[in-house]
Amino acid sequence: MADNQLVQSFLAAASEGDIAALQNYVAQGVDINARNKQKRTAILLAAMNDHYNAVEYLIEAGADIDLQDETCFNPFLYGCINGKLELVKLMVKAGTNLELLTRFGGVGITPACEKGHVEIVRELLTTTDINVNHTNFVGWTPLIEAIILNDGGERQQTIIKLLIEHGVNVNMVDKYGVTPLTLARQKGFKEIEQILLDAGAC
Structure with missing residues (x-):
């Protein structure tokens, strides 16, 4: 052959x-x-x-x-x-x-947060030192992706709580200087807004 x-x-x-x-x-x-x-x-x-x-x-x-x-x-x-x-x-x-990096410049946890893969996010946060504040090519962190690229539902809320528990910077802005809290408010995600406020977001 x-x-x-x-x-x-x-x-x-x-x-x-x-x-x-x-x-x-x-x-x-x-x-x-x-x-x-x-x-x-x-x-x-x-x-x-x-x-x-x-x-x-x-x-x-x-x-x-x-x-x-x-x-x-x-x-x-x-x-x-x-x-x-x-x-x-x-x-x-x-x-x-x-x-x-993915083709959009995210690390593994970035798309997992975006897509609502709770168990993968939990696995990465608890067993690795992956960068929870990594910024991709369009200036978004895993937290920002979890807010703006999904439906704001329970899975996204759980992911955001996990990120907060593992040291995410809740005030890290996108490339336009917009905060996660502002993005959550723009999307009308009241539950996520409250989670961020409880974590000290401003």
């Missing part, structure tokens, strides 16, 4: 979660960090298809867990964005780089 065919078969095995095939290709000397046209590695393909046993095998076999594809996905960021708690836990345990 030609090298390129071998790589394609290896990546297909990762997408399918076929550990025996992965082991066979690795034994044949396939580059464990080989990528497809979208720059996706085997471990990312396994992660995106929920094959966590294959993800664990590839971690043990020495895959680079932090390589990002053309849309900035790696297994950790993919898990944070898509609410995959088990995957996030796996990648944190494996020592993933918490400072790598």
Whole structure:
């Protein structure tokens, strides 16, 4: 089998979660960090298809867990964005780089806050030292994303309380100098407004 065919078969095995095939290709000397046209590695393909046993095998076999594809996905960021708690836990345990950015310039907790993934936010806040005040490319912190990019409901309220418990700066403004409290008021999110006020927001 030609090298390129071998790589394609290896990546297909990762997408399918076929550990025996992965082991066979690795034994044949396939580059464990080989990528497809979208720059996706085997471990990312396994992660995106929920094959966590294959993800664990590839971690043990020495895959680079932090390589990002053309849309900035790696297994950790993919898990944070898509609410995959088990995957996030796996990648944190494996020592993933918490400072790598999404295509919008956020760290992993940023999209998790935006999308209401409470359990992932809780996991990151309690088991890592991820930057809760990180500012993305458009000048938004995880707190600001949690306020303005969702519905202000219970999940968002819980996330905001968690962020406050873990040291978020409730007065850190966006790039226009607007505070989280003002943004909550603009959205009409009374419950979030009160949570911020109780935390000393002004």
